[in-house]
Amino acid sequence: MEINEKDVILKCKIGDFGQFEILYEFYVRKIYKFIYFKTLNKALSEDLTSEIFLKAIKNINKFDTEKRFAPWLYSIARNTLIDYFRTRKVTENIDNIWDIKGDSDLLKQVDDKLNYEKVKGYMSNLSAIQKDIITMRVWADMSHAEIAQALGITEQNSKVIFSRSIAKLRDIMPLSLLILFIIKL
Amino acid sequence: MKNIELILEEIYKVDPLLKDRDTEVRKLVAALLETKPEVQIDEVFITNLKNNLRAEMKPQKAQLFNYIRLNTYRLAGSLATILILVIAIPVLNQYLQMQNPVLISEPNGKIINTTDNIVTVKSDNGIVSKDSKSNTVLAGFVKFKSEAEYKEYLQNQDYGGGIGGERMMTTDVGPIAISAPGVQMSLSNDGSSGKTIMEVAPNRVSDTNVQVAGIDEPDIVKTDGKRIFLAPQNYYYYRGGPQPMMEGPTIGVAPEIKIGGGTSVDPGIIPENKPKVQVLQAFPPEALEKVGQIMGKSGNLLLSNNVLIVLGDREITGFDVTDPKNPKEKWNVKLDDKNSLVQSRLYNGQIYLITSTYSNKYDSCVIPLFTAGTNKVTVMCDTIYHPSSPITVNTTYHISTINVSSGALSKKVSFVGSYNSTVYMSKDNLFVAYAHSGDLMSIYYGFLNENKDMFPASIIKKVAELKTYNISESSKLNEMQTAISEYVSSLSNDDELKFNNEMQNRGLDYFKKHKRELTKTDIVKIALNDFSVNAMGSIPGSLLNQFSLDEYNGYLRAAVTIGNSFGMGFGGVSNEQENDVYVLDNNLNISGSVTGLGENERIYSARFIEDKGYLVTFRQTDPFYVLDLKNPKQPKMVGELKIPGFSSYLHPITKDLILGVGMESSKVKISLFDVSNPTKPIEISKYSLDEYWTEVSSNYHAFLQDSKHKIFFMPGSQGGYVFSYENNNLVLKKAVSDIQAKRALFINDYLYIIGDTKVTVLNENTWEKVTSLEL
Numbered sequence: 008m009e010i011n012e013k014d015v016i017l018k019c020k021i022g023d024f025g026q027f028e029i030l031y032e033f034y035v036r037k038i039y040k041f042i043y044f045k046t047l048n049k050a051l052s053e054d055l056t057s058e059i060f061l062k063a064i065k066n067i068n069k070f071d072t073e074k075r076f077a078p079w080l081y082s083i084a085r086n087t088l089i090d091y092f093r094t095r096k097v098t099e100n101i102d103n104i105w106d107i108k109g110d111s112d113l114l115k116q117v118d119d120k121l122n123y124e125k126v127k128g129y130m131s132n133l134s135a136i137q138k139d140i141i142t143m144r145v146w147a148d149m150s151h152a153e154i155a156q157a158l159g160i161t162e163q164n165s166k167v168i169f170s171r172s173i174a175k176l177r178d179i180m181p182l183s184l185l186i187l188f189i190i191k192l
Numbered sequence: 193m194k195n196i197e198l199i200l201e202e203i204y205k206v207d208p209l210l211k212d213r214d215t216e217v218r219k220l221v222a223a224l225l226e227t228k229p230e231v232q233i234d235e236v237f238i239t240n241l242k243n244n245l246r247a248e249m250k251p252q253k254a255q256l257f258n259y260i261r262l263n264t265y266r267l268a269g270s271l272a273t274i275l276i277l278v279i280a281i282p283v284l285n286q287y288l289q290m291q292n293p294v295l296i297s298e299p300n301g302k303i304i305n306t307t308d309n310i311v312t313v314k315s316d317n318g319i320v321s322k323d324s325k326s327n328t329v330l331a332g333f334v335k336f337k338s339e340a341e342y343k344e345y346l347q348n349q350d351y352g353g354g355i356g357g358e359r360m361m362t363t364d365v366g367p368i369a370i371s372a373p374g375v376q377m378s379l380s381n382d383g384s385s386g387k388t389i390m391e392v393a394p395n396r397v398s399d400t401n402v403q404v405a406g407i408d409e410p411d412i413v414k415t416d417g418k419r420i421f422l423a424p425q426n427y428y429y430y431r432g433g434p435q436p437m438m439e440g441p442t443i444g445v446a447p448e449i450k451i452g453g454g455t456s457v458d459p460g461i462i463p464e465n466k467p468k469v470q471v472l473q474a475f476p477p478e479a480l481e482k483v484g485q486i487m488g489k490s491g492n493l494l495l496s497n498n499v500l501i502v503l504g505d506r507e508i509t510g511f512d513v514t515d516p517k518n519p520k521e522k523w524n525v526k527l528d529d530k531n532s533l534v535q536s537r538l539y540n541g542q543i544y545l546i547t548s549t550y551s552n553k554y555d556s557c558v559i560p561l562f563t564a565g566t567n568k569v570t571v572m573c574d575t576i577y578h579p580s581s582p583i584t585v586n587t588t589y590h591i592s593t594i595n596v597s598s599g600a601l602s603k604k605v606s607f608v609g610s611y612n613s614t615v616y617m618s619k620d621n622l623f624v625a626y627a628h629s630g631d632l633m634s635i636y637y638g639f640l641n642e643n644k645d646m647f648p649a650s651i652i653k654k655v656a657e658l659k660t661y662n663i664s665e666s667s668k669l670n671e672m673q674t675a676i677s678e679y680v681s682s683l684s685n686d687d688e689l690k691f692n693n694e695m696q697n698r699g700l701d702y703f704k705k706h707k708r709e710l711t712k713t714d715i716v717k718i719a720l721n722d723f724s725v726n727a728m729g730s731i732p733g734s735l736l737n738q739f740s741l742d743e744y745n746g747y748l749r750a751a752v753t754i755g756n757s758f759g760m761g762f763g764g765v766s767n768e769q770e771n772d773v774y775v776l777d778n779n780l781n782i783s784g785s786v787t788g789l790g791e792n793e794r795i796y797s798a799r800f801i802e803d804k805g806y807l808v809t810f811r812q813t814d815p816f817y818v819l820d821l822k823n824p825k826q827p828k829m830v831g832e833l834k835i836p837g838f839s840s841y842l843h844p845i846t847k848d849l850i851l852g853v854g855m856e857s858s859k860v861k862i863s864l865f866d867v868s869n870p871t872k873p874i875e876i877s878k879y880s881l882d883e884y885w886t887e888v889s890s891n892y893h894a895f896l897q898d899s900k901h902k903i904f905f906m907p908g909s910q911g912g913y914v915f916s917y918e919n920n921n922l923v924l925k926k927a928v929s930d931i932q933a934k935r936a937l938f939i940n941d942y943l944y945i946i947g948d949t950k951v952t953v954l955n956e957n958t959w960e961k962v963t964s965l966e967l
Contacts, residue, residue: 024246031242036233043231053237060241064248145199145221146228161554170206174670176220 012076019067027064030076035060037147038084041157044142045088055091059084077156137172144169196221209670213677304726305779312779318577319728332580333607333716333728339557342573345582345608346551394418394475398938401843401895403738407617408538410492410503411893413935413946419483419516420472420937421500423490424948424967469493469502470967471516477942477953477962484517494538496596501543503536508543510599523599528560534589535615539720543594544622546615548587551608561590564601577607577725579714583628587611591622591718604723607716614735618743621726625715625741625750627734633659633668635709639702646694651675704768707755708732715741715748717780729780733772739842742800747783747824748776751798751807769794771809775824784825790815796854799842804870806850810838816852818870833873837861840889843897843904845917853888853895853906860886860908862915864922877922879915883908887934896936898943901956905943907933912945914959926959928952 018026038059043052062083070079133141139158143149144165149157151165158165199221204211211217298315305312311324318334336342397417402409414421467490473483491504498514499522507526511519527533527547535546549559557573569592576588585608592603609626616623637659640652654675658668680688703710713734717727733752735741740751755769771794772787790809797808805819805827816839818831837856845851848868854861864877887894888906896905902918903925912933914926931947938944941956952964 027245028242031245035238035241039233039238040231044229047229049232049234053234053241057241057244060245061248064245141224145224148195151202164554166202166206170203170210173203173217173220174207174210 013072016067016070016072016076019064020070027067031060034077034080037149037153037157038080040147041081041084041143042088044146051091055084055087059087062087075156077153078158081157133172133175137168137175140165140169141172196225207670209674212674216677305781307781314724314726318725320580329580331728331730333577333725334580335577336574338574342557342576345578346585394939396900396938396940398896398898398936401893401897403616404618406539406619408494408496409893410494410501410536410538411935412492413937414493414495414500415474415937415939415944416495417939418473418475419513420474420944420946420951421493421495421513422470422472422946422967423468423493423502424470424934469500469519471513471519472951472965473516474944475939475942477939477944480944480951480953480963480965482965482967484519486511486519494536494543496538496541499596501538501596503533505533508533508545508594510594510596522597523565525594525599525601526563528562530559531561531590534613537617538596539617539619541596543596544617544720545590545592545594546622546624547590547592548611548613549590551586551588559588559606561592561603562601564599567601569601569603571603571606575606577605577716579608579728581631583610583714585609585628587613587626589613589624591624591723605718605725607725609714609716612734614738614741616738616741616743617720620720621743622718622720623715623741623743623748624718625713625735627711627713630709630712633672635703635706636669636672638706639699642702643694643698646691646698647676648679651679707768707770708772710755713750713752715750715776715780717748727778727780729776729782731772731774731776731782736795736798739800740795740798742805744800744802744821745824746778748780749800749805749821749827750774750776751795751800751805753794768792771795771807773805773807773819773821773827775821775827777824784823784827786819786827786829789817789829796838797840797842797852799844799850801844801847804867806842806865806867808839808842808852808854814838814854814856816865816873816875818867818873820870831867831869831871831873833865833875835863835875837863839863841892841895843892843895845897845899845904849917849920851904851917853886855889856880858884860884860889862906862922864917864920866920876920877917879922879924881908881913883910885909894935896938898938898956901941903943903956905936905945907935912936912947914943914954926954928954928961 012030015026015029019030035056039052039056042055042059043049046052046055059080063080066083070076136158140154143154143157144151151162151169154160154165155162160168196218200214200218203217203221298313298317298320301313301315303311304314304319306324309324310321310330312319312321318332320332320334321330322328323330336345394417397415400409400411400414412423467488469486469489470482471484471486473479473481486500486502489502489504489507489509491502494501494503498512500511500513500519502509502511506529507524509524510522512522513519528549530549531547532549533545534548537544547561549561559571559573560568561571562569571588571590578585587610588606588608590603590606592601594601607624609624610628611626612628613624613626616625633655637655640647640655644652655672658671661668680691683691709732711734712730712732714730715728716725717729718724719726731750731752733754735750735752742749751771751773753769753771768791770787770791771789772785773789774782775784777783789807790811793809793811793815795807796810796814799806800821803820803822805817805821807817807819809815809817813834814837816833816835817829819827820830821827837854839852839854839861841853843851843853845864848866850865850867852863852865854863860881860883862879862881863875866874866876886906886908894907898904901916903914903916905912905914907913911927911929911931913924913928914936916923916925928945931945931950931952933945933947935946936943937946938956942962943954943956945952945954948967950964950966953962954960955962
């Protein structure tokens with residue numbers, strides 16, 4: 008869907024909610040999925056999505072219309088997630104559910120434990136941006152162009168990082184173990 | 193599946209080499225697709241949220257809300273690990289060989305160390321360790337020679353954690369230093385006029401709880417005994433509807449704390465909670481009142497004589513607070529959008545700033561850092577230091593200083609590193625450490641070499657050659673995988689099954705043996721007097737936080753955990769963890785070490801006090817280790833105590849008493865350890881607080897000791913607590929419940945408990961409430 012973001016945002020700044028609604032409809036499900044794939048919990052994802060859009064709407068005035076909206080919105084999403092994880096009783100460096108170790112309460116809330124366990128091994132070996140791009144590409148089915156917008160990188164960046172992440176998953180796991188692991192699935 | 197074909201096509205377009213391993217890549221992508229979680233979006237939720245948002249939009253006035261920025265995200269309980277490039281000789285010889293050994297020119301070079309065949313030279317270009325016979329560079333920390341070199345270095349690095357222009361994963365400006373007990377800040381005569389109350393000069397004032405006495409760290413509360421400066425952080429949590437800003441947290445849930453720096457306030461909900469710094473007249477307690485404020489600025493504070501420094505998200509401002517009723521802005525330094533504040537310190541009238549920018553090969557060679565007045569401060573990429581051997585870097589650290597009175601900013605030194613950093617400052621040196629993964633190619637090659645019976649000679653030869661190629665590490669790893677994969681696919685089914693089993697068994701054994709090579713922490717030592725890079729070193733593992741480092745008598749002690757999610761994992765099974773303590777000499781070479789502490793556990797807290805070290809590791813029980821560090825060549829673990837729960841903050845009460853604040857069975861626990869006999873540490877007193885959380889666990893600034901009254905203060909989610917440790921016994925002296933306690937400070941014999949919306953003053957002799965002030 009083609010929307011002239013700049014126009015829409017300029018109108019939002021003067022309080023035209025109808026315009027914000029356009030942005031909302033365009034992004035809310037994407038953001039929700041983005042959050043969901045990192046928390047795997049419906050209630051939490053709804054809470055955080057609400058918080059993200061509220062922050063967006065409150066700060067729309069400060070948004071620089073020369074910039075793109077998606078990276079800004081996704082950065083609010085990321086920050087909100089990190090805040091959330093940070094104030095839980097966990098003490099490791101985490102920015103999503105894949106980084107949590109042990110018997111954390113957060114893991115108990117995962118909607119689908121079975122799949123989580125399978126993929127956790129993969130994910131723990133990737134960097135934050137690699138995790139994001141794999142998630143967005145393979146699960147959220149976003150194109151690299153969309154991913155690039157969301158993360159504020161170029162489309163080429165996204166493709167390269169994605170392919171490197173795949174390569175890295177292979178690098179990190181000794182070949183045969185990788186095969187073994189996949190076969191188990 | 194159409195989807196998978198599309199994805200594979202994209203991958204191969206970027207990396208055609210992967211096509212050679214189509215089978216595995218296909219399996220991998222298929223596995224990822226298969227494990228995709230089911231997402232069901234509730235349309236009722238979508239509609240409800242839309243309606244809620246509509247209610248939020250109102251005609252706009254200027255909003256002071258500054259949404260949360262990532263720049264102060266910090267690893268919970270840990271600070272940036274300092275990049276220490278230690279030239280640990282035996283370790284480095286193995287695999288820190290440069291791909292293309294070249295002679296590096298060393299203008300004004302002088303030899304600063306000679307050990308065995310290795311000579312370390314310091315020059316204008318940095319530090320280099322060379323094999324004295326062949327002149328091969330073994331390790332170095334040198335400036336980039338050119339923009340091209342800078343870009344090439346970043347060329348094949350991982351984009352670990354960086355996203356566009358966002359500040360990712362940098363450490364919090366928050367609690368950094370732990371104060372040595374009993375340090376008093378010298379009082380200054382501010383000579384202010386316009387007092388309406390007779391001014392009584394206090395004779396005893398507390399400092400922020402810092403790591404090194406005399407080196408101040410930013411915090412939300414500062415005092416000089418006469419005035420108290422507060423930069424309150426506002427809680428903000430939205431659950432589908434507008435919330436009163438000061439809603440208390442549910443029991444058992446940690447409050448949603450705003451990450452330091454910016455405040456997030458909705459003026460529409462509580463108009464008076466805009467970002468600001470409050471100024472209170474503090475003494476005597478009867479005179480406690482609000483006298484002034486600074487509007488529109490908030491963040492952590494530093495105070496030096498009559499200059500109050502506010503360290504915000506995007507800018508640092510110095511205010512003249514000689515007249516507390518009228519703070520005047522003296523100077524202002526703005527951080528460039530891409531520059532994040534990592535840490536800062538105040539020492540000898542200078543602010544030491546550590547900031548970071550995200551390193552990307554697409555960025556320009558001119559990196560903008562600050563705007564100070566009309567002055568734009570930038571750094572050129574060919575003045576940036578880097579380790580000679582390529583490691584994963586995604587961050588460039590910049591050290592600068594700001595003169596407290598004039599605001600003059602001076603950019604000092606910059607170097608690349610990973611985002612996972614720790615900063616520690618002693619009176620002489622600034623140490624910046626960062627963790628990164630080790631040399632995987634060498635590690636794999638080692639495995640092949642040790643298991644020659646599993647692989648044909650041609651493969652081992654090929655991998656040996658690969659190591660010398662001038663291509664990126666990931667490309668080498670790819671090549672190696674291809675070779676092995678081809679071999680495996682040539683085997684019969686029986687042989688393949690056997691091979692896989694052997695790989696599993698021997699692989700696990702091997703990686704267990706080499707776990708100290710998988711993650712390394714490099715440390716850079718920068719002299720405070722001239723900001724020269726004086727040494728660099730490398731140790732295995734990763735640091736927990738700044739307390740994992742301590743400089744004493746010229747030696748740097750470091751406590752690390754080996755084996756964590758940073759390193760290798762086999763299908764989610766992480767390597768068994770261990771913990772080591774290293775003693776590094778003046779040149780950051782390893783002088784001695786104690787290894788293998790707390791098997792299967794990781795460090796939860798560490799504290800070095802003079803010639804002793806204290807370590808808490810944890811899995812199910814909390815071993816409290818006492819280390820004797822008298823002999824830098826032979827540090828040893830001399831005492832151990834196992835108790836349930838763990839401590840995440842260790843505070844030296846006296847030489848023989850260490851206090852531990854942590855958790856046991858989901859409750860906050862305080863332990864008093866008697867370490868007078870280091871071989872037999874005893875938990876002589878213990879208190880279980882009816883709290884699920886205390887800020888002290890993650891922010892030691894929230895802790896305050898008053899050695900005169902033998903008490904300490906800590907906040908919880910339900911209020912603030914004053915404990916006595918008199919007679920080596922923990923006794924809860926006073927609990928203050930009607931306050932969202934954040935900090936405490938003492939002036940003379942009064943304890944001021946600073947909460948979000950009020951300040952309560954207690955008499956330290958009677959523990960009676962003297963007065964309180966609504967903010």
